[in-house]
Amino acid sequence: MSFESDLLAILPRLRRFAASLSRDRADADDLCQAALEKALRARDQWQPGTRLDSWMYRIMRNLWIDEGRSRQRAARTFAPEEAGEHVGHAGDRDVEAHVMLSDVDRAMQSLPDEQREAIALVLVEGLSYREAAEVLDIPMGTLTSRLVRGRGALIELLGEAA
Amino acid sequence: MTDMDEAMLIAFVDGELDEVNRRRVERAVAEDPALAARLDMHVRLRERLAGHYAPIEAEPVPAAMRTLLQEDAKVVPFARPVQARRRVWAMGGAIAASLLLGLGVGHFSGGSDGPISIERGTMVAQGELASALETQLASAQEEAPIRIGLSFRRKGGGWCRSFEGQALSGVACREGQGWQVQQLVPGAGREGAYRQASSGDARLMATVDALMDGSPLDAAQEKAAKDRRWQ
Numbered sequence: 111m112s113f114e115s116d117l118l119a120i121l122p123r124l125r126r127f128a129a130s131l132s133r134d135r136a137d138a139d140d141l142c143q144a145a146l147e148k149a150l151r152a153r154d155q156w157q158p159g160t161r162l163d164s165w166m167y168r169i170m171r172n173l174w175i176d177e178g179r180s181r182q183r184a185a186r187t188f189a190p191e192e193a194g195e196h197v198g199h200a201g202d203r204d205v206e207a208h209v210m211l212s213d214v215d216r217a218m219q220s221l222p223d224e225q226r227e228a229i230a231l232v233l234v235e236g237l238s239y240r241e242a243a244e245v246l247d248i249p250m251g252t253l254t255s256r257l258v259r260g261r262g263a264l265i266e267l268l269g270e271a272a
Numbered sequence: 273m274t275d276m277d278e279a280m281l282i283a284f285v286d287g288e289l290d291e292v293n294r295r296r297v298e299r300a301v302a303e304d305p306a307l308a309a310r311l312d313m314h315v316r317l318r319e320r321l322a323g324h325y326a327p328i329e330a331e332p333v334p335a336a337m338r339t340l341l342q343e344d345a346k347v348v349p350f351a352r353p354v355q356a357r358r359r360v361w362a363m364g365g366a367i368a369a370s371l372l373l374g375l376g377v378g379h380f381s382g383g384s385d386g387p388i389s390i391e392r393g394t395m396v397a398q399g400e401l402a403s404a405l406e407t408q409l410a411s412a413q414e415e416a417p418i419r420i421g422l423s424f425r426r427k428g429g430g431w432c433r434s435f436e437g438q439a440l441s442g443v444a445c446r447e448g449q450g451w452q453v454q455q456l457v458p459g460a461g462r463e464g465a466y467r468q469a470s471s472g473d474a475r476l477m478a479t480v481d482a483l484m485d486g487s488p489l490d491a492a493q494e495k496a497a498k499d500r501r502w503q
Contacts (some may be wrong), residue, residue: 114341121337122329129328138335146340214324232286233321236458238475239288254279261282265313270319 113153120163121234127167130230131174133219141177144169166247167235173226178223210224217267225260228253281307287442287457287475291482294454298394312390315456319386322439322458330438333478360400387418387440388453395453405433405444405451409498411491422480422488423497430485431502434476443479446502455479 116244119127125142132138148169149156156165231242243253283289284297301308387401397405404418413419421434432445432454439459444451457475489497 118333118341120336121333121341122331125331125333126325126328130325139337143337143340145336146337154275212324214320218321229321233318233458234325234438236322239283254283257282257286258278261314261317262278264321265317268317 113156114150116162117149117166120166121146123163124166124170125231127176127235128170130218130234131171131226134215141170141174146174148173161241164237164241164245166236167231168247171245174227175223213268217264219269221260221263225256225263228256229260229264232257278310281311281491282314285311285356285456286319287455287479291479302392302394308390308392311395315388315390315395316386318456319388319440323386326439326459387437388456391450394447395449395456396447397453401435401437401444402451404435406502407498409491409494411494421476422484423494424484425486425490426483428487431497432480434480443476443483445483454483 121142124145125138128138128142128145129135132141138271140185145166149166152169156162221229227246228242230239231245232239237245239250239253243250280289280293280297284294289297301311387397387399388395389398392425396402401418404413404416404420404476408416408418408420410420410423418435418437423431423433426432426445430446432443433451434443435441437459440456441459442456444452445454455476497498
């Protein structure tokens with residue numbers, strides 16, 4: 111059982127996590143690919159016997175946060191504010207991706223990052239509160255309050271149909 | 273008792289409460305229709321989110337990622353998921369090997385036709401989940417969308433069964449003619465997906481351990497209980 115085949119086995123779940131964080135599926139797969147590359151470079155830092163999925167969730171989440179920050183910086187530096195959200199995306203792909211977005215995707219995207227990642231880990235990936243708090247490196251109480259606020263916002267956005 | 277803390281209600285839906293606190297929430301919800309409506313919203317939200325992203329896990333992995341990981345990995349494991357699952361289930365005690373067949377797979381439909389409805393403040397199985405709990409035997413469910421894990425007698429009487437679907441898994445107990453869902457956690461995912469000893473399973477096993485009187489039913493006992501319609 112190699113490191114690579116272990117990664118391959120959890121890859122479907124990693125792609126799902128990436129999709130729940132990202133604004134569209136193309137971004138999600140970019141994120142996933144970057145996380146795999148990072149994991150392969152940093153493989154010596156993974157301790158066998160610990161959970162590979164939690165380690166990968168953490169890598170992916172940190173990449174996603176970093177990328178979000180650099181995108182915001184780029185938007186502030188190079189573009190007027192209202193155009194900022196389009197920076198860094200090819201026009202055609204953008205339009206196509208937005209057409210395909212469902213209510214759930216849009217509602218998830220509207221959440222602040224800190225709520226979206228908590229919701230993604232617990233409601234989509236099925237981590238326990240303790241595991242999710244460890245991945246995010248926050249206290250349990252912080253996690254639960256983000257879950258409460260994130261859910262409240264999602265229910266409001268998705269309406270009765272939620 | 274309308275002052276039920278939202279965090280407590282949510283922890284209930286997330287399967288994070290112990291038996292004592294679960295009962296507290298159930299009592300509060302039974303006495304308060306507004307609270308029951310809130311519980312209903314949270315259950316539906318969870319079903320909808322889990323159901324929305326579940327298909328992604330079933331998709332083929334993009335070639336670029338597969339290539340990246342296959343440079344050194346020539347062997348893709350097939351045997352391991354069953355072994356991993358066996359360790360988890362084995363925590364529950366002596367379990368017939370026939371109950372260990374396969375991993376959870378299948379689709380729960382979302383929305384109001386979902387697997388769970390809220391009736392009088394409790395989560396009740398409906399649709400294909402209800403029929404799986406009612407009629408499915410763990411020894412004969414190779415292609416079933418919902419899989420039954422353990423069937424067991426509940427402390428104080430009655431029957432309970434654990435179940436797994438792609439989007440949602442849980443434990444349900446017989447109440448009257450229906451099945452009351454005791455705990456709900458996200459599902460087992462796609463068949464063949466390698467899952468490490470998962471938190472979902474550990475939480476469900478803790479619930480099973482808390483509820484179970486004695487050992488899980490073997491195949492013959494399970495069939496006998498089914499034939500008596502779990503009464």
